[in-house]
Amino acid sequence: MSERTELPSAENPEGLLDLKVTEPYKWAAGMTAVGAAMADIFEETGGPRGVGALFKMNQKQGFDCSSCAWPDPDDDRSPVAEYCENGAKALAEEATLKKIGGEFFAKNSVADLAHQTDMEIGKHGRIAEPMYLPKGGTYYQPISWDGAFTKIAEHLNGLDSPNEAAFYTSGRTSNEASFLYQLFVREYGTNNMPDCSNLCHESTSVALAEAIGMGKGTVTLNDFYETDVIIIMGQNPGTNHPRMLTALEKAKKSGSKIIAINPLKEAGLIAFKNPQTTKGVLGMSTKLADLYLQVKINGDMALLKAIEKLLYDYEKETLLEIFDSTFIENKTVFYDQFIEDLEKYDVNELAEAAGVPLGQIQEAADMLKHKSRIIVCWAMGITQHKNGVAQIKEIVNLVLLKGALGKPGAGLCPVRGHSNVQGNRTMMIYDKPYEKQLDKLKEVFGFEPPREHGYDAVDTIKAMHQRKVKVFFAMGGNFLSATSDTMYTAEAMRKLKLSVHVSTKLNRSHLVHGEEALILPTLARSDKDVINGEMQIVSCENSMGVVQQSKGVLQPVSDHLMSESLIVCNLAKKVLADRTVVNWDLYASHYDHVRDVIEKVIPGFEEYNKKVRIPGGFYLPNAPRHGDFETDETPGKVQFTVSKLPEHPMAADEYMMTSIRSHDQFNTTIYGLEDRYRGIHNERRVIFMNHKDIEKAGFKTGDKVDLYNNYGGIERSARLFVIVAYDIPERCTATYYPETNVLVPIDSVAEKSNTPTTKLIMIKLRPHQA
Structure with a gap:
C-alpha cells in the first residue's frame, strides 16, 4: 500500500502513449461504429446484460439514454438500434458489472487514484456503497446512508447562512429528482443552484x-x-x-x-x-x-x-x-x-x-x-x-x-448536450428564478422561498475560493473537470468544509475535495428503481421540448444504491427535520406523487401522470414555435439586435485555441483513446495546427510542446502536447477538453451568460522541457 503525501492531482498526469496518426475520415458511423459500440458493451457487461438493455434504450416503453439530448422520433422507432455508438458506450459505462466499494478504497489512496488519467479513474466500475473521507484522511471508507445524511445535515445546519452552501446539478438528473432537489434547496433557504447549463448553453x-x-x-x-x-x-x-x-x-x-x-x-x-x-x-x-x-x-x-x-x-x-x-x-x-x-x-x-x-x-x-x-x-x-x-x-x-x-x-x-439538461431548467434548477415561479412554490407549499439570486457555476467557484461557500453538493457530474481554470477551481474545492457528490462512477471531482468528503452512489438511468415492490418511472425532456417516461430494465449491481429522488427526500428530512412543511415521505413513496405536485407548480404539465405514460410522451407548450412571442420589452414582437464584431488582437507568436471532444468521449467521460474520425489513436495530449503555422514557428509535426498564456499577469500552462498537422484555419488550434481547461481563466466568460469561454483562448507554444 503506497502513501503519497502531495495534494491529489487536479489534472490528467503528464505522459504520452504511443500516438498513431492516420488520415481523417470523410464519413461518420457505418459498421465501424457498430463494432466499436459492441466491443464496449461486451467488455463491460459480458454481453447479454448490455445487449438486452440496448433493445430497450430510447424505446417508448424503455429507458432514456443518459448521453445526449437529441430527440427520439415521434412515430415508429427502430426496433433494432434506436441509439448511436456513443449512446451504447454510455450504457456500457453504467451497465458494467465492475463495482468498487470499501475494499477497493482501502487499497487505493485518494492521491494514488488522482495520479491516474480521467479514463483510468472512470474504468474502475460502479460505486457500490456510500463512501466517506474524514478530515485529514487519505482513504475513503464506507459509511451508512443514515450516517452520510447525518454528516451533511450537521454541516448544512451549522452554517451561518444557507447561502454558504451551493447545490450543483448535472444534466442526467430526471425531472422528478430535479424538482425535489430545487424544492429542498429553496426550503433550506438559498438559490445557489449552479448547473451544467451554466457551462454550456447558458x-x-x-x-x-x-x-x-x-x-x-x-x-x-x-x-x-x-x-x-x-x-x-x-x-x-x-x-x-x-x-x-x-x-x-x-x-x-x-x-x-x-x-x-x-x-x-x-x-x-x-x-x-x-x-x-x-x-x-x-x-x-x-x-x-x-x-x-x-x-x-x-x-x-x-x-x-x-x-x-x-x-x-x-x-x-x-x-x-x-x-x-x-x-x-x-x-x-x-x-x-x-x-x-x-x-x-x-x-x-x-x-x-x-x-x-x-x-x-x-x-x-x-x-x-x-x-x-x-x-x-x-x-x-x-x-x-x-x-x-x-x-x-x-x-x-x-x-x-x-x-x-x-x-x-x-x-x-x-442542440443540447446532456440528456435532461433542458428538463433540469424546466424543473426550476436555476440560480436566477423568476418571481412567478417562486410565488407558485409559496402558494403550493406554504413556505417563503428565497428571492435573492444565487451563484451560477463560475460564481460558485469564486465564492468557494473566498470561503463564502463552505459546503458543495453535486447531484451528478464531474464539476472539477467540467469547469474552467482547473488549478483555481481545485484550490476552491480544497477550501470547502464538506464536498458531496451523488455519482454512479468515480471521477476526478471525488479526488480533489473539501476537508471532509462524501460519495453517494445512485441508480443509473438503465437501473430498475423499485419502491415498495413497485417499479417506478421517471421522465426527461429532450432538446425539442418532448417529455417522455424512462423506466430502467437492469438489476442494480449493488443493493446499496439509492435513486436521486430518494436521496433528496431522505436528505431533506434529515436537514430540515421539524421545520419542513413538505411531505417528503409522500414523495419518497411513489414518483406519481411528485408528478402530481409538479403539475400544480409548473405550466404545461397538466395531467402529467396520464400524459407521461402515453407512448412517446408529450410536447410542452412552445409559443414561438407557433409564431407567438412574449418578450418582456416588446410583447408580441421578436427583436432584431445590433451587435459589434468581436476583435481578436494577437501577438505574432499567439494562436487562438478551441477545445473539442474526441469521438471516444462524452462531456468529461472518456470512453477510450480512439478519435478515429480525426485520425488520432491512443493519445489525447495533442494540439491540432495548420501546417503553415507549424513551419512558421519552426516546429514540425510530432514535436512536443507546452501551451501557455498570461491572462491577468498569471501564467497558466498545459504541459506536454504533441503537434499534429490538421486542416484548420491559420492561427487557429484545437485541443481536447478537459485537458486544456487549465488554460481558461476563471474570469474569461461570456457577456451576460457568464459561461466559460472554452471555445476561444489565446495561447502560446514553447518546446517541452522534461
Whole structure:
C-alpha cells in the first residue's frame, strides 16, 4: 500500500502513449461504429446484460439514454438500434458489472487514484456503497446512508447562512429528482443552484429569452423533414449527437440543403454511412453538407453578417423580395436600426474577418435567397465565446429576415448536450428564478422561498475560493473537470468544509475535495428503481421540448444504491427535520406523487401522470414555435439586435485555441483513446495546427510542446502536447477538453451568460522541457 503525501492531482498526469496518426475520415458511423459500440458493451457487461438493455434504450416503453439530448422520433422507432455508438458506450459505462466499494478504497489512496488519467479513474466500475473521507484522511471508507445524511445535515445546519452552501446539478438528473432537489434547496433557504447549463448553453438561454421570449429552441424533429435549408454551426453531430445524422439523411432525401459552418472539417458533417440501411452496411454513404464553410475560430458573427449583407444588397439591386417584409412588419421590432448598422459593413472585410472566401459566402447566400423554410442548429462552438449571447442573437437576426420562425420546417435549434439538461431548467434548477415561479412554490407549499439570486457555476467557484461557500453538493457530474481554470477551481474545492457528490462512477471531482468528503452512489438511468415492490418511472425532456417516461430494465449491481429522488427526500428530512412543511415521505413513496405536485407548480404539465405514460410522451407548450412571442420589452414582437464584431488582437507568436471532444468521449467521460474520425489513436495530449503555422514557428509535426498564456499577469500552462498537422484555419488550434481547461481563466466568460469561454483562448507554444 503506497502513501503519497502531495495534494491529489487536479489534472490528467503528464505522459504520452504511443500516438498513431492516420488520415481523417470523410464519413461518420457505418459498421465501424457498430463494432466499436459492441466491443464496449461486451467488455463491460459480458454481453447479454448490455445487449438486452440496448433493445430497450430510447424505446417508448424503455429507458432514456443518459448521453445526449437529441430527440427520439415521434412515430415508429427502430426496433433494432434506436441509439448511436456513443449512446451504447454510455450504457456500457453504467451497465458494467465492475463495482468498487470499501475494499477497493482501502487499497487505493485518494492521491494514488488522482495520479491516474480521467479514463483510468472512470474504468474502475460502479460505486457500490456510500463512501466517506474524514478530515485529514487519505482513504475513503464506507459509511451508512443514515450516517452520510447525518454528516451533511450537521454541516448544512451549522452554517451561518444557507447561502454558504451551493447545490450543483448535472444534466442526467430526471425531472422528478430535479424538482425535489430545487424544492429542498429553496426550503433550506438559498438559490445557489449552479448547473451544467451554466457551462454550456447558458448563452442560448439568455439570448433566446431576450430575443423571442423563451430560452429554448422552436423546432421539432419533423421540421427537419419539411425544411429547405439546414445550417449547422459550431457543432459536431457525428461525435456529440450521432443520431442527428439519421435526421439529416432523411432531410436530404426530402430535398433539403445543408450548410456546415465549423473551423475543423468534421466527418459527421461531410457524409453518413447509415448502418441500419443496406447501403450503409455495404459501405456507401450519403453526402450531408452541400457547402462547408471553414470559419476562423469565432468568425461566425462576421460570416452571418456577410450573408445578411449579400442578401440585403441583392434585394436592393433586383427589387425582388428576399427578406420577408410581412413577417418583419407584423412580428418584429428594431428592423430599421438593424439595417442601418448592416449598411456600414463591407462584405470583403467581413469575409476576411470570417476567414471564408467571399465566393463561398456568396454560395451560402444564394442557397438562402429564395428560401424561407430554414433551420439553424448550433452548439458549444457558438455559445462558449465572450460574445456567445450576441452570436445567437445574430442567428436570430438571419432567421427573422427570412421569416423562418413560427412555421413548419423553420426555426431555431440549439442542440443540447446532456440528456435532461433542458428538463433540469424546466424543473426550476436555476440560480436566477423568476418571481412567478417562486410565488407558485409559496402558494403550493406554504413556505417563503428565497428571492435573492444565487451563484451560477463560475460564481460558485469564486465564492468557494473566498470561503463564502463552505459546503458543495453535486447531484451528478464531474464539476472539477467540467469547469474552467482547473488549478483555481481545485484550490476552491480544497477550501470547502464538506464536498458531496451523488455519482454512479468515480471521477476526478471525488479526488480533489473539501476537508471532509462524501460519495453517494445512485441508480443509473438503465437501473430498475423499485419502491415498495413497485417499479417506478421517471421522465426527461429532450432538446425539442418532448417529455417522455424512462423506466430502467437492469438489476442494480449493488443493493446499496439509492435513486436521486430518494436521496433528496431522505436528505431533506434529515436537514430540515421539524421545520419542513413538505411531505417528503409522500414523495419518497411513489414518483406519481411528485408528478402530481409538479403539475400544480409548473405550466404545461397538466395531467402529467396520464400524459407521461402515453407512448412517446408529450410536447410542452412552445409559443414561438407557433409564431407567438412574449418578450418582456416588446410583447408580441421578436427583436432584431445590433451587435459589434468581436476583435481578436494577437501577438505574432499567439494562436487562438478551441477545445473539442474526441469521438471516444462524452462531456468529461472518456470512453477510450480512439478519435478515429480525426485520425488520432491512443493519445489525447495533442494540439491540432495548420501546417503553415507549424513551419512558421519552426516546429514540425510530432514535436512536443507546452501551451501557455498570461491572462491577468498569471501564467497558466498545459504541459506536454504533441503537434499534429490538421486542416484548420491559420492561427487557429484545437485541443481536447478537459485537458486544456487549465488554460481558461476563471474570469474569461461570456457577456451576460457568464459561461466559460472554452471555445476561444489565446495561447502560446514553447518546446517541452522534461
